[in-house]
Every structure is written in structure tokens, then in C-alpha cells.
Amino acid sequence: MRFPNKKRPGEVRDAIVNYLRTRPDGATVRQIQAEVAARLDGVPPSSIRSYLRLNTPTLFARMERAQYALNESLRGHPRPGSETAGKTLAPVELGNAMLVHEDCLKWLRAREPASIHAVVTDPPYGMFEYSDEQQEKLRSGKGGVWRIPPSFDGVKRSPLPRFTVLTPGDLRYLEEYFFDWARLLAPALVPGANVLVASNPLLSHVVSGSLARAGLERRGEIVRLVMTMRGGDRPKHAHREFDMVSVMPRSMWEPWLAFRKPIEGRVQDNLRKWKTGGFRRPSSEKPFGDVIASAPTRKQERALAPHPSLKPQAFLRQIVRGVLPLGEGVVLDPFAGSGSTLAAANAVGYKSIGIEKDTRYFELARIAIPRLTHLIPGATRTRRDKSSSGEASLFPSCEA
Ligand SMILES: C[S@@+](CC[C@H](N)C(=O)[O-])C[C@H]1O[C@@H](n2cnc3c(N)ncnc32)[C@H](O)[C@@H]1O
Incomplete structure (x- = not known):
């Protein structure tokens, strides 16, 4: 040896x-x-x-x-992945969704093999911004790694985590974390299950390497075209002197890593046996594509589910619908937050399971999932409010 x-x-x-x-x-x-x-x-x-x-x-x-x-x-080291402090609350069923209050690593370890057909998730990109310590700082307005961007045209902006402050040790931790996560996830997946993981252009290479190393098969990336508040700024304290400089590119997209558990045999064999192995087309004329125009999450939606990292329903419903090629199976979100993935799954008629370890976000998701499920993206009312006539489309075109 x-x-x-x-x-x-x-x-x-x-x-x-x-x-x-x-x-x-x-x-x-x-x-x-x-x-x-x-x-x-x-x-x-x-x-x-x-x-x-x-x-x-x-x-x-x-x-x-x-x-x-x-x-x-x-x-007790304040990293996500440690056990949720205090009592674990009972799981709740909300439509076709099951919401579980637990650490996802613990849940995955106990999960029945080959019982999940797809994953759509938005984990903490740097893993430390959702540590208890950083969440306390965010809640008390102290900042920590959460930066409060300056108001823009009189509009107050939501806090954003800063990923430029990650040390080499933090990056190694991230790499290890996602390696462990993917190794625990893989047995729970059926062959051909799609795994879509939201990331950030500064960190996606680290997470992608870990998922591949753990045995998942890389299938590309979905580009969510969205104008963010990241980058583009002039040098701090020297913006007048370097008026024509942007320190980093202004970010106008968000990567969603696309992985798959390797299929058994040919795609058609896998589709027949496990109902997985490809993506569901938006229509027979249109293939599932890897660039999706999106808008930042609207104020009205954020009011229904006030989570600092809320993703918009208009985008989520498109990818959640797409991950089950035949529309059959269970979608998992191991980092459920406000439950927006579960709400999207409810809206498109899929079964789903969400895991959230933070008690406050678990309680938020319990209230937010029914609200988001009935939301008509882009409208000011929910589907429940709307009369039966003239039902709006679940997928209105979103602005880039
Ligand atoms: C980026 S947020 C997801 C937000 C979600 N996309 C939404 O729209 O509301 C990540 C969530 O994962 C949770 N989390 C972090 N580590 C976890 C773990 N090990 N198990 C379960 N949940 C975890 C955090 O508390 C946080 O709410």
C-alpha cells in the first residue's frame, strides 16, 4: 500500500x-x-x-x-450541521408536502434507500452564514458576515452574506461538508434522480467538485438570470479616485448546479423502472433549457415568507416541475428555509419533503408554505383569493 x-x-x-x-x-x-x-x-x-x-x-x-x-x-462549534439546539418539533403535512424539523445530515442517514426522486435545494452557500452565531448577528442588526447594502433610489435593500470573507479553512470546510452531504444523500436517491443545488459564482466550483467526488454525475448548470446586488462597486473609500473601476463584476446570474445519480442501463430503462433520468419539457415543442430568466424575489412574496434567502415562486416552479421527467415521485429540499421549494412542488402537483433545522424558519415555513402555494407569481393576489374564472398561469414570463 x-x-x-x-x-x-x-x-x-x-x-x-x-x-x-x-x-x-x-x-x-x-x-x-x-x-x-x-x-x-x-x-x-x-x-x-x-x-x-x-x-x-x-x-x-x-x-x-x-x-x-x-x-x-x-x-457546539457554531457551524450548520450541528444538531438543532432544543426540542425537535413534530413533522407537519402541508398539502402534498411534508416539513421536518431536523438537521438534514441526521435525517439523510436514517432515510430509506432509493426513496427520493429529485432534489431542489438552496443551501447556505458558504455554510457559515446560517450558523447560530451569524443568525444572531443578523437578527440583532449587527451584521457579521451579513452586509446591509446601501439604499438604492430610496429603496431599503435586504441583507446579503459576503462570500469574499471566506478563509482557505472555510473553503476546505465547505468542500468537506458537501462531500459528506452528497455521500449521505446518494443512497436515498433512486438512480437517475436529478439534484439541483443553488450556489454562487464565487463558491460553485468548490461545491461542484465535492458532489462529483462523492459520486454524483455532473449534468451542467442552470443559469438563473437575475440582477443581484453583488459586485460592480467602485473601490471602497476611493470611489472618486477610481470612478471608472468595478472591483468585481456586477453579478447578473445565479448558478444552480445540475447533478444526477448515475442511471441504471439506458435512459429509457431507467425512466421505465424509476421514473427518472431526464427533465420534464415545458411543452412538447420546447426542451428543458439551462438559462431561465428570473426577477429578484418580489416584495409581496417576501412579505408572505420573510426569510433572508427567499427564492421566487416563478423561478422555482419551473425548475421543480422540470426535475421529475414524468411528473412522478418525491422532491426533497434538505435546506428548506421558508419552504418555498415545497410550495412550488405543491403548486405543480408534486409530492415533496423539506428539512429545516432552525426552529424559527421551521415555524415560518409552516405558515408560509400554504401562502406561497396559492400565490400567483407576478400578481398581487393569491390563487385562493382569485375567483374560479380566468385562472392565471403558474408560469408567467418573468423579467430578466
Ligand atoms: C439559503 S436558506 C434556504 C432558503 C429557501 N430557498 C427559501 O426560499 O426560503 C438555507 C436554509 O437551510 C437551513 N439549514 C442550514 N443547515 C441545515 C442543516 N444542516 N439541516 C437542515 N437545514 C439547514 C438554514 O437554517 C436556512 O433556513
């Missing part, structure tokens, strides 16, 4: 710690050895055992049945 040894200092420790963050109930030495080997080349299994022994109890806690877990103080 080859054991090339030039490891970055702390690399083995980070690999063990990151893995154990996803296993709040602990893992056996053998499981830890296998996981570290999947991440890093050439770490002798015996060195993992000694590493665990030497760093217990500073970093690790020894549990019953020869399991190791992260020491309590690290478990």
Missing part, C-alpha cells in the same frame, strides 16, 4: 473533526478510518487510531461500544 506523506499540518485532524461533526452520536474507529481514507490519500489506519487516543479527551470523547465523538465544546 502507498502512504505518501506530505500532508498539510492539521489535515488529518480536520478530516476526522469534519467527519465527526456529521456524526453527533459518534462513530466507530473503523468508520472514521474509512471516511478519512475516502478524503485523504495514504493515511495509515493505525495512525488514525493513535490520533484518536492521543487527542481524547481534548478533541474527542470516547463513548460506549468503542465509538468516538467530538468533544462537547467542539460539538
